Amino acid sequence: MTMNPDLVAPSREPRQGDVSALDTDRNPGHAEAPVPTVVHPGLTGPIKIKAEDVSVFYGQKQALFDVSLDIADKAVTAFIGPSGCGKSTFLRCINRMNDTIPSARVVGKITIDGQDITDRSIDPVLLRARVGMVFQKPNPFPKSIFENVAYGPKIHGLTANKTELADRVEHSLKRAGLWKEVADRLESPGTGLSGGQQQRLVIARAIAVEPEVILMDEPCSALDPIATARIEELIDELREEYCIVIVTHSMAQAARVSQRTAFFHLGQLIEVGPTEDIFQNPRERRTLDYITGRFG
Amino acid sequence: MNQHTVKAYGDELDQLTAEVVRMGGMTEAQVSDAIDSIARRDVALAKSVIERDEKLDALQHEIERKAIRLIALRQPMASDLRKALAAMKIAVDLERAGDLAKNIAKRGLALIDGEPMTPLTRSIVRMGQLVSTRLKEVLDAYTTSEVEGAIAVWKHDDDIDEHYNALFRELLTYMMGDPRTIGASTHLLFMAKNLERIGDHATNLAETIHYEITGEEIAGDRPKSNATAEDIGDPYTATEIGDRG
Secondary structure, eight states, X not given: OOOOGGGSOOOOOOOTTOHHHHTTTTOOOTTTSOOOOOOSTTOOSOEEEEEEEEEEEETTEEEEEEEEEEEESSSEEEEEOSTTSSHHHHHHHHTTGGGGSTTEEXXXXXXXXXXXXXXXXXXXXXXXXXEEEEOSSOOOOSSBHHHHHHHHHHHTTOOSSHHHHHHHHHHHHHHTTOHHHHXXXXXXXXXXXXXHHHHHHHHHHHHHTOOSEEEEESTTTTSOHHHHHHXXXXXXXXXXXXXXXXXXXXXXXXXXXXXXXXXXXTTEEXXXXXXXXXXXXXXXXXXXHHHTTOOO | OOOOSSHHHHHHHHHHHHHHHHHHHHHHHHHHHHHHHHHHTOHHHHHHHHHHHHHHHHHHHHHHHHHHXXXXXXXXXXXXXXXXXXXXXXXXXXXXXXXXXHHHHHHHHHHHTSOOOHHHHHHHHHHHHHHHHHHHHHHHHHHHTOHHHHHHHHHTHHHHHHHHHHHHHHHHHHHHHOGGGHHHHHHHHHHHHHHHHHHXXXXXXXXXXXXXXXXXXXXXXXXXXXXXXXXXXXXXXXXXXXXXX
């Protein structure tokens, strides 16, 4: 296939602390990486994340069974499925959040731009700077709005001086659509914002460290419809720059914001495809039963 | 099909299907009664067909209202969404077919005053029975959700077209032979045309039902009668004057 050069991820200069710089033997850099092939229907554009036979165990219990999935860059991929289907478990594999659970064991391989992120030599803290995460409940730090966004760039040493830092905070807040609302009160506590504003603050905080991937675990479930619409609009804008993966219980939301949808059930990936196919005419019976509300 | 988790939602979809089946049954009866009224020169039956058309119109509105309500309140997905949309489309085709049946009954009343034209009427009745059978088959496919039935009807529309072309030639011969029959023959000609149109609606129904069941359009070529409208000199079909049946 021919690749539109505009759609191909620009190769990033390895910066200090960038995980891709830690493991140069394994990852020759994006520029030389072969053009990925499309292995899933409806997947256009370059592949950012590639999962191969990923299984997750919590102690003796297996929560995820041999999931293989390609996730496109510059697009929104939605994970849907009933509670306990493994969608969040899989999402948490992408930035190694499962490492924080002592009994959890992940097998299989997940690569981002060809680099194996499950490799023990990868520093999860640096990985999480590349793969940002937004949670169900907004979780701003108990600090000022400015400090919330400045925190990441500071600890990762991404800015040289105060002016640069202030610029980056402003840029991130603008990108998250929050700047106008908070420009005159950057020193107020982040926890004093409304739920929807807090969620956008958290997104600004994630963006501030220039991630490549943004994971969202039910980012709107605690928000009212208006705040939800603003987050969805933001997701749609952000997909031009990032690879976004969203877990949602709202099928209508998955239909609205994503280009591809993956349906999980009982720890298995049942079906993945273009969102419009999944919601109009899925191939799998179980997908149909779930999206039409027939799950028993 | 297993039940919806929200039972009331499943019930609403079932009710919608039931209404469509009911409307289908009424349309079938309208077509076959219109044909019978011609065959038996039955004034009362023809009048009852004309009167009953209102009920079909009302039912169409009812189905449309229910489908819109379901879409607004339940946000149906995939097969359920197709079911709601198909109900609306089917109701439109059935309403049109009902109008055509009414028109046949009206023309029948006009013929009853004149001399019987037995051989021609028999040809119309035969064609009417064929159209009725097609309508019944396609509605059975809807009731049973058997896509093969819909495909069969879709493929066999050429039978009706051939019947129409034969009748058209027969009527022309008749009119040329005896100009006094032109008035009555014209009514018969329009009846034949109306029946052919009902056949077209049956084909539309087959396409809608196929889409509802499979989510895909019917693939393949539909056989068309060899004789085109121009070949047989039918000005109505050839130029599609007032193509609303």
